[in-house]
Amino acid sequence: MLQERFVEYEFEGKLLEGFLAYDDSHDSPVPGVIVAPAWAGRGNFECDKARKLATLGYVGFACDLYGKGIMGKSVEENSALMQPFLDDRQMLQNCLLKILETLQTQTEVDENNIAAMGFCFGGLCVLDMARIGAAVKGVASFHGLFGAPGNTEGNKITAKVLALHGHEDPMAPVESVIDLENELTAAAADWQIHVYGGTMHAFTNPVANDPDFGTVYSENADKRSWQTLLNFLQELF
Secondary structure: OEEEEEEEEEEOOEEEEEEEEEEOOOOOOEEEEEEEOOOOOOOHHHHHHHHHHHHOOOEEEEOOOOOOOOOOOOHHHHHHHHHHHHHOHHHHHHHHHHHHHHHHOOOOEEEEEEEEEEEOHHHHHHHHHHHOOOOOOEEEEEOOOOOOOOOOOOOOOOOEEEEEEEOOOOOOOHHHHHHHHHHHHHOOOOEEEEEEOOOOEOOOOOOOEEOOOOEEOOHHHHHHHHHHHHHHHHHHO
8 A cells, every 4th residue: 555754854954854655565675766856846746756656666755955844936936945056066965865865764665776866956966966976776867957066077977877858948958968968978877868859848747838938848758758767767676
């Protein structure tokens, strides 16, 4: 039966709250998948992804970076919440390591079999997990931001990397895709990038409908990217 609970943890004196979903019918620990949120913070969208992962036999953990109960409600609020982490990628990376540690200590989780996936800002988060050598088997970025953090040059990337990207995404233009390819290649990563034509940012979010801002839902890209994720997780575990 599907079970869920909130999990509290602390980072730099701030209380954070993740959402854990799992199937209690398993006799032994199973692989865990971190779900890193878009720039608004952990909400229903991320929790639903964790639930979907749980129905597939994984433990889904929708993580929180901003603080318990804190979510942005506008472009301005979202940007204000995200920006400190973009300005200090070391802080972001340290927070992500705390999230990983928190998931590893959950009794339902096989601590040696962890992956991470993320949406938009969360895509950048999971790419940074790979860049710093966090103990994850693989990371999957959905319409993520690609900018390198500036503190991981020369690192080897051992996690497998999957990026799912819309060609018309104004927040990750073609040049940034090429930069990511070059970065991952230099880091000797096992990487793949799937690019969906005619597709903008936030293509997995059914309520995204702002072409002027560059965020538009795509049913085809949503379905295709999710199937690719499932294939990726099967390969990892």
